[in-house]
Amino acid sequence: MSSSIFILDETLEPIICKNIRALPNLPSLVTKFQELYRSNGVSPLPILNDIDWQFLHIKRDSLVFLSVVENNSRCNLLGVFTYLEEFYKLLKDYLHVGILNRNLLIDNFLVVIELIDESLDFGVVQFTDSSLIKDYVRVKVNLPELNPDVASIPDEESASDDDEDIKRKHKHKHKSKHKKKSKATKLLEKENLQEALRKNKAKVVDSIKENILNEERWRFGGTDEEINDDEDINDRYMNSYIAKTTIMPISWRTKGIHYGKNEFFLDVIEKVEYFMDFKSGVIRKNLIHGEIICRSYLSGMPKLKISINKILKQDVQFLSNVKFHQCVSLDSIRARSNPPAVEEDGKKKNEEADTLGNKGEIEFIPPDGEFLLCKYELKRHVKDQPMIKLRNFEIIPKLHKFKIKIHVIIETHFKTTNSTSKLNLRIPITNLFQSYRIDLSKQPKFKCEQGTVLFNLSDKFLLWEVGTMNGGHGENTLSMMAEFALFNEEEYKKMEEERKTSMNPPPLREGPKLEELYKKIHEEGDSDEVSTRKKNESLLTMDFEVPYCTCSGLKIEYLKIEEDQLQYQSFPWVRYKTISDDEYAFAV
Structure with a gap:
């Protein structure tokens, strides 16, 4: 404690x-x-x-x-x-x-x-x-106002109603006055309906308060004059309601939740962790860290049924490494993993367990708002190709021309119907600066099939921003070429001698003076920062995002929403996304 x-x-x-x-x-x-x-x-x-x-x-x-x-x-x-x-x-x-x-x-x-x-x-x-x-805790949160001139945001229903009214005004500018009157009557009817609903809601709350008052009078023998504070009644009602919620079997969801539009969003997000020694070809890590994140905007006490193909196929690795939210009922999964016994005549002993076993679904009453439904970790086979693979990384020195080139080729290994929404490569060049004498007075040159290449002078790496890249199985590739100039001592001495004898001023240079910036950054830099950079000086890292795709093949077969009392129409949404983990890298 x-x-x-x-x-x-x-x-x-x-x-x-x-x-x-x-x-x-x-x-x-x-x-x-x-x-x-x-x-x-x-x-x-x-x-x-x-x-x-x-x-x-x-x-x-x-x-x-x-x-x-x-x-x-x-x-x-x-x-x-x-x-x-x-x-x-x-x-x-x-x-x-x-x-x-x-x-x-x-x-x-x-x-x-x-x-x-x-x-x-x-x-x-x-x-x-x-x-x-x-x-x-009903204390108002004190947050900084980004734009104090903006008025307070109305609720969802009023905002949507205002948007619809504006659209109707622009669409029916030149309509007759009769239609304007009918629109006004519709708005009046809507206001009357909302007022009636408010009155009924107030009656219900008043009756609950009256019951609490009667219970207090019966228990403590008080009178109306002793128990007449409206705020005390509200607090007493709210606290008793919350206390009942916390000790109920469904403690993660309160009763009385209502939404105008009932929606449920489910996001399957998988992070791929991959580490490979490119020189030796040894794969150190090949893991998938998955999460199913949900956002629930449903009224009442709905019951959801979700079928996952990994559960249907009885994936042992998935079932042994998955952790569900406390709201999930695991009885159906247990029934699936323990099939019912069969008698000698071939008939099943327990039909109910058989139906649960055939479904292989998870059932739960969701919390309100955003929550983590489950979290899992899967190990990929060594022979499984990474989603974005480094095919070639080569440093090509051309000493007779006083140039050195870096050639990078990448390829994709996922469905051809999908493509990356973001793809960035961080290419280290620290070893290049340590092994060769790079002349930054001459501008480096970059060429790539797609995207742009940026040169980070302080951390000594190239950032290749590819953007979108279509999927494939090794046939779809992209390449990048970078060229740096090597220091030519003979040329430098010749230019110095010409400057001494020449009466003309030195030629003007366009662009930044990279050699001066490099000298200023790395000579005045902190020694602690330099020591921390040495760990990642030979790692080519990738940062990507592939929507509508899961690396593990996990799929939501169906999603059902049932509410026995309200029986409303609901809108479920399912989305898949695969992103790179922090340790998606190749040691070059």
């Missing part, structure tokens, strides 16, 4: 502190943590031990999340790390930002303290689900 929670900035100065167990001297704990953290070098251990305390910390963005635990508390340390990670995600979801920083937490100090109070109870984790905790 955590004794105190700290959020520190990048200089290890405390931003927010929550003293859970009333520790007497919190500044001394922070000072002790700073000493242990800095004494462990550049990458300190996640658990730092003291005589009486254990400091558990994770670094996310530019912040350090710290939990202080007593040595003799018999605490589950992995549970504390999980809480710190989930609390970091909770802050991002609640504050609606992608990256946290010091100023954002200072501006929302009260929100962060409330979130810690609701997610922890005397150091014990309660829950960190943002969809439920937002009903407990």
